[in-house]
Amino acid sequence: AGTLTEEDIDKVVLRLIRFAYENIVREIEGVTFDIEKHNTIARKAAEGGAVLLKNDGILPISKKQSIAVIGKLAKKIRYQGGGSSHILPTKLTSFTDALDKVGQPYEYADGYVLKGEGYKKSLINKAVKAAKGKDVVLLFIGLTDAFESEGYDRRHIKMPSSHVTLINEILKVNKNVVVVLSCGSPVEIGDWDKSVKGILNLYLGGQAGGEAAYNLLYGKVNPSGKLAETFPVHEDDYLGSKYFRMGPRTVEYREGIYVGYRYYDSAKKRVKYPFGYGLSYTQFEYSNLRISANAINEGDPLTVTFTVKNVGKVAGAEIAQLYVSDVESTLYRPEKELKGFKKVFLQPGEEKDVEITLDSRAFAYYNVEIKDWHVESGDFKILVGASSRDIKLEGIVNVTSKNPDAPIPDYKAAAPCYYDIANATEIPVAQFEALYGAKMIENRPYEKGELLANNTIGQCRVSPFGKFMYNLCVGVVNLVALSSENPEMLTNSVKDMPYRTIAAWSMGFISKRSLDGLVDMLNGRKGGFRRFLKGFGKEKEEKNEKK
Structure with a gap:
């Protein structure tokens, strides 16, 4: 925390003014851009990011x-996240648009609606009918805006129930099913992946996502994306999920460094699809690991070289990953950590050397005792693989610290679960407090008399006036949301909105004095309404006078 001087703010404002002026000049000079060229860039990004x-x-x-093309997401593409990130693209191509463009015959069925759980029996029946007798069923499912959006957290990692029901019903009449996932984050897949014959994770594919899906599914482009997160078998397999739904006062990140693959791999948990995983229409072979030195001093670069060969029949790209593992450390650390990766394009039978250089940070951890990054002397494994669970090559290097006498935090006695995360079934609050260095706040509900401007509209229901305001705000938003494609986002955003945001959005009508009066009213204090009225519009008047 700190303060900003008026000169500091002037610098920022001047940069904004300069930026606005330069863009106006460009408009005046008639600067244009190539829409098709930009669409090609969007398509290539979607193709490269999709994961088979x-x-x-x-x-x-x-x-x-x-x-048969089944699923509303094939026709109404989910190309971006929900909320204020929404933009209007210059072009937008769904999968069915892409099929129509090339004249590819298909039979289409919605299968579900995009609101709520999406279930509609008549749509499932039509989808089943369309799937019968087809050589291949392309089933587009995933997360809708109602399940994944700005303004509120996901309550679970499941897909809409109608999507799972649709898969199971389709499989009863046709086993040649390829699932195309549209989601911005991992989902719980269940057991249906054992029955379908293909799964392509398209994520949120952008404006050209439909073209990208067509090119990938029909082999015009070879999939080469890798997962940037782990897909767990079940949500509860992640130890941190026990502490996710906390509040209302604090959320405790008890998992610490054990996030994603750093937890799953360290805890030896079975996963559905590991970090860094992704298939191709060809196969790759790793060999000939070379490390530039057996021992280095902190500060010296380390170059890791290895060979990747395309041993399949079609051209493709592989993303080779380099992980580092501390063999023995005083402070607890993940089993391995990604420290470098490279994408290499190879023709059938072609091989190339891949070179990745590591600096000292690849071996370091943040030492809270010295308030800086620190390398502890010792051996480190150099692991090269196709994912965090598919290590192909292994070497070792010894690193000598430039600060060997630095004090190293040791929590073995006070927080032993972090050193044996594979056997931990919980992270006791006392051990987390030892790690955090302070006692946790009691997570009891807020009471009338202690509400502040930072409290949310939902939290303030504990007072009669707060309950009135909650019902008023949610009721108004529900009316507005009737015409919205994502009413859940609007409603949940209001529930989680701090009262200070109302003042910020009031265009100066609700001043600081009015906000203080509003808070007094929420707490049942006398004179709150009078203070609210006296301050109403004052900030706007003051701004107008300055002008």
Whole structure:
């Protein structure tokens, strides 16, 4: 925390003014951009980011095969996140648009609606009918805006129930199912992945996501994306999930450094798809690991070289990953950590050397005792692989610290669970407090008399006036949301909105004095309404006088 001088603020404002002026000049000078060129960039980004999770030989599809395209997300593409990030693209191509463009025949069915759980029996029946007798069923499912959006956290990692029901019903009449996932984060897949023959994770594919899906499914582009997160078997497999739904006063990140693959790999948890995982229409072979030195001093670079060969029949790209593992450390550390990666493009039979250089930070951890990054002397494993769970090559290097006498935090006695995370079934609050260095605040509900401007509209229901304001705000938003594509986002955003935000959005009508009066009213203090009225509009008047 700190303060800003008026000169500091002037510098920022001048940069904004300069930026606005330069853009106006560009408009005046008639600067344009190539819409098709930018769309090509969007398509290539979507193609490169999609991850092939399963392929039992069903992909790529032949144009001669008959297909059923099922799922509203195939026609109404989810190309971006929900909320204020929404933009209007210059072009927008869904998967069915892409099929229509090339004249590829298909039979389409919605399968579900995009609101709530999406279940509608008549739509499922039509989808099942469309799937019968087709060579391949392309089933587009995932997370809708109602399940994943700005303004509120996901309550679980499941997909809408109608999507899972749809998969199971389709599999009863056709086993040649390829699932195309549209979601911005991991989902709980369940057991249906054992029955479908292919899964392509398209994520949120952007404006050209439909074209990208077509090119990937039909083999015009070879999938090369890798997962940037772990897909767990079950949500509860992650120890941190026990502490996610906390509040109302604090949320305790008890998991510490054990986030994502750093937890799953350290805890030896079975996962559905590991970090860094992704298939291709070809196969790659790793060999010939070379490390530039067996021992280095902190500060010296370390170059790791290895060979990747395309041993399949089609051209493709592989993202090779380099992990570092501290063999023995005083402070608890993850089993391994990603420290570098490179994407290499290879023709069939072609091989290339891949070179990744590590600096000292690759071996360091943040030492709270010295308030700086620190390397502890010792051996480190150099691990090269296709994912965090598919290590192909292994070497070792010894690193000598430039600060060997630095005090190293040791929590073995006070917080032993962090040193044996594989056997931990909980993270006791006392051990987290030892790590955090302070006692946790009691997470009891707020009471009338202690509410502040930072409290949310939902938290303030503990007082009669707070309950009135909650019902008023939610009621108004529900009316507005009737015409919205994502009413859940609007409603939940209001519930979690701090009262100070109301003042910020009031265009100066609700001044600081009015906000203080509003808080007094929430707490049942006398004179709050009078203070609210006296301050109403004052900030706007003062701004107008200055002008």
